[in-house]
Amino acid sequence: MSVDEERRQVELVVDRLAVEHAGVPRHTVEQIVHDVHAAFGVGVVRDFVPLLVERSAKRKIAALTSF
Incomplete structure (x- = not known):
């Protein structure tokens, strides 16, 4: 996976998680x-960095919203 493709995939992760966790400000999702x-x-x-990033970020965001 090229560096540009990895960056694009990570931005797609931001988009998915921002929609999935609409109650969390987008800038917080982006930062995480x-x-x-x-x-x-x-x-x-x-090759698997975007997937690993998504899984880890999803857990962190879920922890923010599980009060």
Whole structure:
């Protein structure tokens, strides 16, 4: 996966999670997704990074809304 494709996929993750968690401000979703994505910056194999980012970000966002 190219760097540009990975970035595009991560932005799609933002879009999906923003819709799925409409009660959370979009900028919060973006921040969480981008923070999680940054944590995967050192990996060599990039093909599954967007999926891993989505799963991790989804858990973090769910934790925000589970009060």
